Amino acid sequence: MITPIRCWTCGRPLGHLWEPFKQRVLNGENPEKVLNDLGVTRYCCRRTLLGHIELINQVLEYSRIETE
Ligand SMILES: [Zn+2]
Known part of the structure; x- marks a missing residue:
């Protein structure tokens, strides 16, 4: 949903690579x-970028708006 900041498996920072990759x-x-x-x-990092689906903009439409 949210761009992966790090690889889920090994922890390598990947957030800066998402935009150029996309x-x-x-x-x-x-x-x-x-x-x-x-x-x-590493195949774990490749999997993290390849498997990412950017859904944040669709999900934000259903986020709760906090009122007092
Ligand atoms: Zn990795």
Whole structure:
């Protein structure tokens, strides 16, 4: 839902890689090549970026608005 800040398994910081990864994949590059270029070599980290689905904007529509 929220962009993964770190790999769920090994803890490597990944938050700074999400935007470049997303942009390059949306522009038609092969995700495998993008991950190699970004230096994401461990399969746990690759899984974390590949498996992420950005749902935060849809979920925010249903968030509760706090009133006093
Ligand atoms: Zn990892």
